[in-house]
Amino acid sequence: MSRHKVVISLPEAAAMIKDGDRVGIGGFVTTNKPLGILREIMRLRRQDLTVVAPPSSMEVDLLLGLGMVRKLITPYLGAEAIAPLGPFHSGWAGKHFAIEETDLGTLVAGLRAYALALPFMPTRGIVGTSIASLNPTLRPVEDPFGGPPLIAVPPLEMDVVLIHASQADCYGNVQHLGAVFLDPLLAQAGKKVIVQVEKIVSSEEIRRNPGNTTLACEFVDAVVLAPYGAHPMASQNYYRVDADFLNEYVRVAKACVKGQPEQFEEFVARYIDAPAGLSEYLERVGLERLFALGEGA
Amino acid sequence: MQATAKELAAIFIARQINNGDYISLGTNLPVPAAGVLLAQITHAPDAKINVLSYFVNLAGMDSFPDLGQIANPSVVRWADGVMPVEQLIYGIRRMDLCFAGGIQIDRYGNTNLIGIGDDPQNLKFRGPGSVGTATVMANCRKFFIYTNDHSPRTFVPKCDFISAFGWGDGGADSRTRLGLPGEGPRFVITPKAIMDFDETSKAMRLKHLLPGTSLEELQASAGFELLVPDQLPEMEPPSAEELSLLRTRVDAKGYLRQT
Known part of the structure; x- marks a missing residue:
């Protein structure tokens, strides 16, 4: 009997995400975002999602703008100095979706609690802040050793976790070849883990440097080939963030929040709904533009 | 230049x-x-x-x-x-050192990246979120607060929400009482001035004015009374x-x- 191959197509990956799912999104701010899979899910307009994301950016703001998110759990949504805040995040919070307030340390505590099958992980990081009172899942807890009270963070579980990485073999052994951000911890807290990669390489290539493997196949359910699949975000070793694209998005999204949805609708039609798949999306962005993003990546 | x-x-x-x-x-x-x-x-x-x-x-x-x-x-x-x-x-x-920003900063060095308003479900402005500041500022040895916007909009008497705890409601023991290991905010730095905190009350205090800003202008730039030492x-x-x-x-x- 031969080993099971886990490579699937983007539409097959999108079919693994259902309405109401808790979806984890890997990467960090504007780097390594699984936009290939996310655009497929956006095209299907999956509803009532709970999104769990480390510091996030336009990919999450767009999910909010498409009305797909019921609850957002992220310590940050923005794009540094590249582009202003997510317009839907800052304009629609509380009105069109709920926020479960968190910070990076709290997120890590919740993911660790799930990964270790514990009822909670204590943290001191948010003692004294408003986070504990804004997030109803958090509770004060006594220190059994007599110190001041701590905050208990319950397990943060996800139905499916989506990750972007450099390469994988067909069995689901993944190599980021760079920073992993919070991806391994997210994967350990996901019931299903889908990784999109720039390249699918041979098992021999992976085994040449098994120390480079960042997610062994134990933690990966499916691999999807998605070259340029993080665009407009950066993909480590491959391309930089497309700052012009982000600023264009912010412009149309801001107008939409202010009650002028036409240009946002055009943007969604052009980049989400009309392209039949990743290659048609990339054609619309344009090869020249994509290749230029490789400079200094 | x-x-x-x-x-x-x-x-x-x-x-x-x-x-x-x-x-x-x-x-x-x-x-x-x-x-x-x-x-x-x-x-x-x-x-x-x-x-x-x-x-x-x-x-x-x-x-x-x-x-x-x-x-x-x-x-x-x-x-x-x-x-x-x-x-x-x-x-x-x-x-040893980390930096916090804030859409609001109060006189005791608490910072807010969460949002502005009374009702968390209906904020006037939703901020980008705490990033890692809550946990990092609680624990790291010391931190500096930085903002480009030295105005009463940012410098408020009390933050609507606290994303990173500074000196709470004031007092040198306000952090140790909560068990926070870090030594807290040391300086607040803006393009108008550099400030520190009074050793006892932990209220914000002017340290250096930066060029282009007068003392009167600076005092009008905060929504609270900034302590001004005799020697500046x-x-x-x-x-x-x-x-x-x-x-x-x-x-x-x-x-x-x-x-």
């Missing part, structure tokens, strides 16, 4: 850094980033700098490409190590070397020279 207020703020930050300090740089704080990089290429070649997942040393860099995008994978070219982001949380006990020395002016290195190697794009 005279040093701009942002350049002076960066130079002040550089001078606070000791060689060997472990410093974590957050997202979107170009002036603190400039201060840390200037320290690194002058007196602190052994400062240990962490940017996101990247553990970098920039002592040998020719010129930093873009202070506005410090959280960019291109910093990997100066990385000695690339580690998971949670290492930032696990490494806190060794962290000017910040020691930048040396020709500090200014030249800042402009040629740290901030060639001139981010700090824009008004």
Whole structure:
């Protein structure tokens, strides 16, 4: 009997995400975002999602703008100095979706609690802040050793976790070849883990440097080939963030929040709904533009 | 060209850094980033700098490409190590210095990145979120607060929400009472002034006015009464070397020279 191959197509990956799912999104701010899979899910307009994301950016703001998110759990949504805040995040919070307030340390505590099958992980990081009172899942807890009270963070579980990485073999052994951000911890807290990669390489290539493997196949359910699949975000070793694209998005999204949805609708039609798949999306962005993003990546 | 207020703020930050300090740089704080990089290429070649997942040393860099995008994978070219982001949380006990920003900052050094308004479900303005500031500022040895917006909009008597705890409602024991290990906020730095905190009350206190701002103007720039000491020395002016290195190697794009 031969080993099971886990490579699937983007539409097959999108079919693994259902309405109401808790979806984890890997990467960090504007780097390594699984936009290939996310655009497929956006095209299907999956509803009532709970999104769990480390510091996030336009990919999450767009999910909010498409009305797909019921609850957002992220310590940050923005794009540094590249582009202003997510317009839907800052304009629609509380009105069109709920926020479960968190910070990076709290997120890590919740993911660790799930990964270790514990009822909670204590943290001191948010003692004294408003986070504990804004997030109803958090509770004060006594220190059994007599110190001041701590905050208990319950397990943060996800139905499916989506990750972007450099390469994988067909069995689901993944190599980021760079920073992993919070991806391994997210994967350990996901019931299903889908990784999109720039390249699918041979098992021999992976085994040449098994120390480079960042997610062994134990933690990966499916691999999807998605070259340029993080665009407009950066993909480590491959391309930089497309700052012009982000600023264009912010412009149309801001107008939409202010009650002028036409240009946002055009943007969604052009980049989400009309392209039949990743290659048609990339054609619309344009090869020249994509290749230029490789400079200094 | 005279040093701009942002350049002076960066130079002040550089001078606070000791060689060997472990410093974590957050997202979107170009002036603190400039201060840390200037320290690194002058007196602190052994400062240990962490940017996101990247553990970098920039002592040998020719010129930093873009202070506005410090959280960019291109910093990997100066990385000695690339580690998971949670290492930032696990490494806190060794962290000497970190920086917090805020859409609101109050007189006791609490900061707010969450939002503005009374009703959390219906905020007037939703901020970007706490990033890692809550956990990091609770634990790291000391932190500096930086903002470009020194106005009553940002400097409020009390934050609507607290994302990183400073000195709470005031008092030198306000952190130890909660069991917070870090020594708390040390300076508040803006393009108008540099401030510290009174040793007993922990209320914000003026330390240096930066050029272009009068005392009267500064006092009108905060929604609370800033403590003003009897002696108000000017910040020691930048040396020709500090200014030249800042402009040629740290901030060639001139981010700090824009008004």
